Amino acid sequence: MIQLQGIIKKYRTDRIETLALEDIDLHVKRGEFLSVMGPSGCGKSTLLNILGLLDIPDGGTMTINEKEVLAQTANQHARFRNQHIGFIFQSFHLVPDLTVVDNVEIPLLYRKVANKERRQRALHALEQVGLTPRTNHYPTQLSGGQQQRVAIARAIVGEPDIILADEPTGNLDSQMGDEIMDILTTLNKQKATSIVMVTHDQLKADQTNRIVRMFDGRVVD
Amino acid sequence: MIYHYIKTSLKVLARRKLFTAVSLFGVGFTLIVLVVVTAMIDHLLFPTGPERNHARTLIVESMVMRSPDRGSSRSGQMGYRFLSRHVKTLPSAHRVSIFSETDSALSFVPTGKISSEMMHTDAEYWQIFEFDFIEGEAFSQQDMSAGNMVAVINQTTRRNFFGDNPALGQEINIDGQSFRVKGIVRDVPLIEYHAYSDVWVPITTYKSTTYREAMMGDFRAAILAEKSDDLATIKAEFQAMLPLIDFPDPKQYNYMNGGADTRIELLARDMFNEYDQAESSAAKLISIAIGLMVLFMSLPAINLININVSRIMERSTEIGIRKAFGASSRHLVVQFLSENMILTALGGLLGYVGAAIVLRMIESSDLIAYADFHLNFRIFIVGLGLIFIFGLLSGVYPAWKMSRLSPVQALRGGQA
Numbered sequence: 083m084i085q086l087q088g089i090i091k092k093y094r095t096d097r098i099e100t101l102a103l104e105d106i107d108l109h110v111k112r113g114e115f116l117s118v119m120g121p122s123g124c125g126k127s128t129l130l131n132i133l134g135l136l137d138i139p140d141g142g143t144m145t146i147n148e149k150e151v152l153a154q155t156a157n158q159h160a161r162f163r164n165q166h167i168g169f170i171f172q173s174f175h176l177v178p179d180l181t182v183v184d185n186v187e188i189p190l191l192y193r194k195v196a197n198k199e200r201r202q203r204a205l206h207a208l209e210q211v212g213l214t215p216r217t218n219h220y221p222t223q224l225s226g227g228q229q230q231r232v233a234i235a236r237a238i239v240g241e242p243d244i245i246l247a248d249e250p251t252g253n254l255d256s257q258m259g260d261e262i263m264d265i266l267t268t269l270n271k272q273k274a275t276s277i278v279m280v281t282h283d284q285l286k287a288d289q290t291n292r293i294v295r296m297f298d299g300r301v302v303d
Numbered sequence: 304m305i306y307h308y309i310k311t312s313l314k315v316l317a318r319r320k321l322f323t324a325v326s327l328f329g330v331g332f333t334l335i336v337l338v339v340v341t342a343m344i345d346h347l348l349f350p351t352g353p354e355r356n357h358a359r360t361l362i363v364e365s366m367v368m369r370s371p372d373r374g375s376s377r378s379g380q381m382g383y384r385f386l387s388r389h390v391k392t393l394p395s396a397h398r399v400s401i402f403s404e405t406d407s408a409l410s411f412v413p414t415g416k417i418s419s420e421m422m423h424t425d426a427e428y429w430q431i432f433e434f435d436f437i438e439g440e441a442f443s444q445q446d447m448s449a450g451n452m453v454a455v456i457n458q459t460t461r462r463n464f465f466g467d468n469p470a471l472g473q474e475i476n477i478d479g480q481s482f483r484v485k486g487i488v489r490d491v492p493l494i495e496y497h498a499y500s501d502v503w504v505p506i507t508t509y510k511s512t513t514y515r516e517a518m519m520g521d522f523r524a525a526i527l528a529e530k531s532d533d534l535a536t537i538k539a540e541f542q543a544m545l546p547l548i549d550f551p552d553p554k555q556y557n558y559m560n561g562g563a564d565t566r567i568e569l570l571a572r573d574m575f576n577e578y579d580q581a582e583s584s585a586a587k588l589i590s591i592a593i594g595l596m597v598l599f600m601s602l603p604a605i606n607l608i609n610i611n612v613s614r615i616m617e618r619s620t621e622i623g624i625r626k627a628f629g630a631s632s633r634h635l636v637v638q639f640l641s642e643n644m645i646l647t648a649l650g651g652l653l654g655y656v657g658a659a660i661v662l663r664m665i666e667s668s669d670l671i672a673y674a675d676f677h678l679n680f681r682i683f684i685v686g687l688g689l690i691f692i693f694g695l696l697s698g699v700y701p702a703w704k705m706s707r708l709s710p711v712q713a714l715r716g717g718q719a
């Protein structure tokens with residue numbers, strides 16, 4: 083589904099240049115649950131950002147469903163993210179001024195969905211992650227695990243083809259982490275949603291279809 | 304979608320109480336200042352009371368008179384002789400009134416002492432200045448020629464002398480003279496200073512007739528034109544008349560200078576002490592006033608822009624999140640603008656109410672005698688429009704800038 087070839091990403095800060103990704107080739111297949119592992123600073127988040135069109139690489143080619151995407155405009159990327167991608171961030175990234183259900187509605191805001199239907203779909207997504215009683219709370223009134231479940235509800239509400247999850251269990255205790263894994267696994271199995279998950283946890287990586295290991299900006303093995 | 308933006312904006316504003324309060328205060332305060340200041344200027348320049356014919360009225364308030372060698376001079380208000388012979392006769396003038404400075408006059412009544420402002424004037428006065436008669440009428444030309452001891456008084460004077468008893472036709476004693484009350488008018492605000500007084504009596508009731516021969520004295524003149532287009536002609540006639548003045552003793556004084564002014568020109572003449580010239584620097588006064596106004600307004604405006612910019616910068620993570628989930632630059636700009644608009648509208652409401660309260664307070668504080676301010680809706684709308692523009696500029700720029708960041712940059716907090 084998503085094909086990366088010879089992807090390079092550099093960061094320039096002051097006079098130092100960091101090569102965060104060095105010649106990455108990667109193919110994420112439809113319906114695949116993929117985990118990305120590697121030491122801190124090896125470029126996992128950078129890779130995920132590029133997969134999600136949140137950041138543009140400095141070199142290489144990228145096709146989605148056989149279509150070259152790097153030459154497209156920022157607005158085309160925004161539309162693609164909106165229609166096809168769900169994000170789960172390590173630090174949740176919920177909007178603090180919005181209630182749980184308003185947060186979950188965000189992806190649908192940028193599609194032509196009627197107000198009523200938007201609300202229904204958001205409530206349904208919250209039901210799937212078991213948060214129905216908390217819909218009108220604000221993010222700060224929730225535990226870390228609950229916040230991450232809100233983030234998952236937001237990622238799945240638009241029924242994306244692929245979910246990109248950057249250490250979704252990294253900030254949670256092991257029991258919460260297991261629950262989140264269950265939700266993702268179920269989604270992958272039932273809806274055939276592709277998932278790319280960055281994790282430091284070997285046990286969780288073992289539950290996925292395939293593990294990609296990175297070291298120093300490269301895919302190893 | 305618009306409905307959603309409004310709803311979300313209100314929620315966000317309700318959540319961020321401190322910020323909302325500061326912004327509302329900013330917008331509200333700016334508007335209050337603007338509306339109150341303009342109401343006062345409006346009141347000063349565009350009276351709605353007796354001086355409501357100001358647009359076709361010229362006032363001769365002061366002149367300079369000099370000796371043949373120009374060494375000795377008198378300046379100030381004019382005498383009856385000059386005004387009646389040379390101003391009253393200007394060919395294009397529709398009506399001309401000669402009226403005195405007001406003078407404090409004392410009355411002794413059983414309950415104590417009453418001090419009133421008293422003006423001596425003529426019958427035409429009542430046709431140039433449109434007083435609001437509650438009872439009775441103005442004194443007429445016949446009253447003048449017959450030397451009738453009659454007076455028009457205002458409401459406050461009526462109350463001081465008569466309480467709740469009937470006043471019309473009754474006698475009042477002022478400065479040792481007795482007058483029959485012929486008319487009662489509504490109080491006039493001090494700022495309409497040619498119509499301002501408590502008691503008006505005919506010039507012909509002066510105890511002595513020496514006033515008639517004076518070139519300089521305590522009198523002023525108001526000239527009403529048929530239409531405002533005639534003002535320029537009248538001014539020209541006034542200037543043409545000056546060299547032809549018939550001086551009673553040309554060896555003592557043989558030169559008079561000055562001009563017939565509109566309201567703003569009169570203000571400028573007093574402000575810059577421009578008495579020995581035909582025209583005052585009204586344009587200069589207007590530019591100074593506009594300059595001060597802009598300076599005054601720019602402080603709250605800058606404050607508002609500052610608040611807006613920091614508010615949007617602070618929400619860079621939210622922008623990043625929304626972008627990640629598909630918001631386009633346009634979506635984000637519209638969102639932040641609608642928040643701005645709602646905030647401005649609420650602030651505007653607050654400013655409107657606040658300005659009304661402040662104006663009412665000034666009115667009732669006796670700061671300006673008998674003041675009657677009108678909350679100028681036109682100015683309010685202009686002010687609100689200006690704030691919307693500030694809000695737009697201050698909101699659009701940072702929102703647009705933030706919306707151009709890549710989603711990762713925005714999520715990281717806005718650094719490139």
Ligand SMILES: Nc1ncnc2c1ncn2[C@@H]1O[C@H](COP(=O)(O)OP(=O)(O)OP(=O)(O)O)[C@@H](O)[C@H]1O
Pocket residue numbers: 093094095100101102121122123124125126127128129
């Ligand atoms: N905005 C940035 N500016 C400069 N360097 C950056 C920036 N973001 C990432 N880097 C560098 O790029 C490299 C890869 O970073 P990345 O965040 O992808 O690592 P990671 O594998 O996700 O690490 P972690 O497991 O700690 O999250 C690191 O060396 C990092 O310092």
Ligand SMILES: [Mg+2]
Pocket residue numbers: 126127128248
């Ligand atoms: Mg990372």
